[in-house]
Amino acid sequence: MKTPFVTKEQLDAITAQYPTPFHIYDEAGIRENARRLREAFSWNPGYREYFAVKATPTPAILKILKEEGCGCDCSSLTELLMSEKCGITGENIMFSSNDTPAEEFQLADKLGAIINLDDLTLVDYLEQSIGHIPQKICCRYNPGGVFTLSETREGFQVMDNPGDAKYGMTRAQIAEAFTRLHAMGAKEFGIHAFLASNTLSNAYYPALARILFQLAVDLQNETGVHITFINLSGGIGIPYQPDQPANDIAAIGDGVRQAYEEILVPAGMGDVALYTELGRFMLGPYGHLVTRAIHEKHIYKEYIGVDACACNLMRPAMYGSYHHITVMGKEDQPCNHKYDVVGGLCENNDKFAVDRMLPKIDMGDLLVIHDTGAHGFSMGYNYNGKLRSAELLLRQDGSVELIRRAETVEDYFRTLVW
Template sequence: MDATPPPKPAAHADALREAAERFGTPTYVYAEATVHERCRALRDALDGLPTRLLYALKANPTPALLRVIADEGFGFDAVSLGEVALLRALGVDASRILFTTTSTTDAELDAAAEAGVLPNLDDAERVAAFGDRHPGAEVCVRFNPGVGAGHHRHVVTGGAASKFGVALGQAEAVAEAAARRGLRVVGVHQHVGSGVRSAAELWPAVDALLGVVGHFPDLRFVDGGGGMGVAYRPGEAGFEPAALRDHVARPALDRLARAGRGDVDVWFEPGRYLVAEAGVLLTRVHTLKDTGERVFAGTDSGFNHLLRPALYDAYHALVNLSNPGGPPRPYDVAGNVCESGDLFARGREVPEIRRGDLLAVLDAGAYGASMGSTYNLRPPPATVVLRPDGTLDLVRPRRTPEDVARDVLGGAG
């Protein structure tokens, strides 16, 4: 029998305990140094190749982290006008923003054109409609590569069941529609899914996308999308930047060169990879309920703060920061939302939990706060950034129940 992998440790445990003491719980803490490290790992792996990296903003739009990523030289993939507006407010030049669309209105696309960002059009009808209103504009077109991958069926964005992208077989028709309207298709794009931990899973989709390059004479880049995953479970292997270079970027560039398109760059859009492991959700246990069959550890957070376990049955390591050396015991770690699915873990062995203990939910930096809500009218967590010098900065103060109530009353009429 294989040995059980050891539990994942909580990096910066002392700083996390200090953050909870100073700012209370629930609180998101993001380690700025980790974001720097992940940015540099990808950037260094692709150094010397004609590639470009865009951060997928939907993973985590915390301004303090966006500044780090911008300083590391990344561009940005935005999926809404709100994300575009945030980036522009932070001083990000429009030339560094790709606006990826799905079921997007004419008004939104017109606003994106006015803002000067490059639209990434998701269907053939949108290409024609955009060209009618903006003849001569530059666009990117998203294709469905016909294959998908990801950690859960809800995040697989390629293949026949996906709503995303133009079918590869429609590439010639899209090229003709664009040409009739003077549109210049400067990029083609695909995204296979999210939480992919092997470059081998990305290559078939990128390989398929390369098949449409010949239809677009103005092409400047092929965007292989993102989806690079991280190791959430103990013993898992994370995504290797060197594999992205050797098994996706270089083969793609070689194929382009053989086709006489050596002037075309290859882009990628990491999101989760840059921020997931930088984030921790701190929550305190206030209830221990022993039913005789299970022990529920009730916390002051819930799926309104971290939806991934409820939505995807996702695994997040749990660390008892107050009693790390306690004997391991199985717990159902529950939230305070009035829903039976509000659980961070079922039957998870955690060092003995006592009332008042501080728990760290690890690898919560991607699709945690960005997917949060005020369901049950519970306020969102505070947000703290751990700077490389060890300083803890409160970048988003905790809101009160009265604040949330005022938001609702403001629209009551």
């Protein structure tokens, strides 16, 4: 059972001031989660979390995470500028873009960010773009093939296909990149990799760590470079469905520690710092999309039409993803009605739920769509001329703050040339 972090009474008061739909975030939950993560990796003195800005590119959120000791993982010029405006600069930024224009490398260098190169060809391109090679540099590794992890506590198999991903360098390429970068003036090196998405297994990060730790030992021996950090990237997932088990970040941190002590420490690399780039894990559960039932339709199926649409939350339409729905005020009523919960786009995939068993929904009911704190608002768009919603922050003291106003028709027309 998933329980919203706001009550119906709170939402009644909030919607009297801010019309639906809107995204709302839980400050207390965000801070508590960031502290659990930091504690799980506190055994590593150089540990730093670089929040994946693409997940929730909202200044108020970035500032909260900055206060909790997090940096920013940026992948575009705009994300770099947003981080700078939030006071996050220097090595508190990891710039991990791909297919990167020169101007983005130039801004990353100006801000003092750690640049993570996605491809061997970017070695020369980076030097041409900024006129030098930074002393501290990172390269992204792609092992190819299929990554599988069968032994999980839930009995599920984690599987992804790095060989089909556009990101990262081959084993031979990353060795060549390190050798060339070292000859061009780089002094400190890092390794980055992302092998699976939204994993619900405490074993994923330790398994990834073992791959990267052994790679680090081998590369340092082969190339003679000084590897000072390893970036485990993201991939720690959240339980979107109510019966799925949540990851235990303390157990994950301990599993990584064991791998560190078994592989890096004996190789004389016990000073290597660890970085993470979590987005979904950091924010996903701490955001709701709040919407209101405005229509019902009875044809071959039962439909509930709400005032949000896929423009507010793309994941169900794009991936068929499950997002739990709570009908506010009816949490204890039986789920004995089968509905498709839909938006108003001219696309048949504009559905938040298909054949979902829910309590009877009446017009005007407020619905909370769970786990939209990451890759929710950020993936919004303007198809059919739909306007992007407001974002609100539920403060720790119970007050509510507008942190991004809703778009207006004037905003939509502003870039047009008539």
